[in-house]
Amino acid sequence: MSEQQIISKTLPLPKGRSLWQDGLRRLGRRRFAMACFVVIVLYFLLAGFIYLAELFDWQVAPIRWSQEVGSQYESPSGENLFGTDIFGQSVLRKTLYGTKTSMTVAMFASFISIAIGVPLGAIAGYFRGFIDEVIVWLYSTLSSIPYILLILAFAVVLRDKTFFGYKLAGITTVYLAIGLTSWVGICRLIRGEVIKHKNREYILAAKSYGCSAKRIIFKHLLPNVFHLIIIDFSLRFVGFIHAEVILSFLGLGETTRPSWGAMINDARIELARGVWWQMATATFAIFFISLALNIFGDALRDSLDPKLRTQ
């Protein structure tokens, strides 16, 4: 028996934990953050369910939102839990359907901005030089225009435009406008991290093996900064949801189907008549998902970012 075998027999080595396992364990211990996670999952499941229901034409309540369930402006009762709107449609159904609208916008906006921001940031940070200057110039330009103005300008121009035979309408415009303007933050973050990681030993080792730049960026660098993307987006998601509400409110979003922003827009006139339930329901729908994302995002950052752990 060699020496090493003896050691491994007598002293079982403790099993190593990766950053992820470590972080998730720490996260699991925070009961409140996990409760928030459950809320987020429920919202996603609801949105996904409405998607499937529309796809397969299941006749469930939320996709029959346009049905008249009562008279105009019925106040909340046992029959219509959150009352009815001007057309006698159920506010509850509209709110449930609005979940799909909001989550779709926030999801696609996130995908678009990650798909643009992460590769650009990684390339800029890794290659530096001229290409870095071009990318930095690109995002400095975008970030020198106030965010809300930029989104609005994109949304106004893209609305009802036809690209490659596909007409942009409704929420497509909204998530394109948000996605195309929101990649700056993540790009800057990734660029900074890549610059920091570039001269670490593991990258030098990968280089000495003759790994290609593509392999180093996608197989070595990005997995090591991936947790930052997740943290960043768990917090940015809230902003996207609120942006969708504002765009829909301004009439730049979904016009034919319910959305939370459109519901709040309706409430502008309704409130003067004492009809508060549409407004209140939409507000609470937005409030719960935002609160859950805010708290969960903070907990995620605390658990996954080792540098913040000192506090």
Next chain:
Amino acid sequence: MAAYIIRRLLYTIPIVFGVLLLTFILFNMVGGDISAEIAGKSASKETIEEIRKERGYDKPLFFSWDSQFVNHFENALTFNLGRALDREPVIDKIKRGVMPSLALTVPMFFGIVIVSVGLSLIVAFVRGSIWDVLTVVICVAGMSIPFLSFILFGQYFLAYKWGLFPIFFSPDLATAQYVALPVLIGIVTGLGANLRFYRTVMLDEMRSDYVRTAFAKGLGPGRVLFKHVLKNAMIPIITRIVLAIPFLFLGSLLLERFFGIPGLGYLMIEAIGSRDYFVINAMTYISAILFVIFNVITDICYALVDPRISFE
């Protein structure tokens, strides 16, 4: 120093170029010729042609000394912002909107800064206590409520139901009267995110050695907080303030919309409603210019305040 300022100003040229390129791509290439839209549905061919000529859509996009591309840059750099859809010069509209917007945003902004810096000092002092936890919880909850709900409920209860404030702007009201409620709503809404930010700044400072020293030599909490901590926390606070100034000129889109205040936010909302590319284009350009200028000012202030930043 002069060399530093000049170099810093030279850096702004590519940014301004980029902004103009972006607005050109957006409004002239992607947006394109909207003269048919301006003319209306029942307009004759001649009218559309006339508008096309007036707005310069008949010119080639590139590759000519009189192309849309060259004109776009020339007009922007000479601040010739053109006419809005209703033929009023855009610059007049903007000039008219600046004062009402500033009357709204300046008190709102300083209200937010003073209240949140003050509260953050107190919260940082009682850190870890129930009050600290409670403040953070309220801040996060406040950040989660959409801005629109704050405005609508605020307007409904405070102005409409209880009659504490005027509901809408009207020309015969004093400025202080019609901005009071929007300012109040703005402060309450902005408090969540700002208080959290300043709390983090203050907490970082509270852990420093000089704070322990100050307490050790027997200074009271008031002196330590306001004389020592606040002074050292000034750099992040000032950065945030200076960089927020250009946004003050923009007004507040939603607040102005709800309270009918005829500022720049209102102008922007109107422009969105009527798809007035010319006003949106001008607003984008002007706000970008302001942002770039204030960015330079911040950098110069840093260089003046912090001796570690070299001018090289």
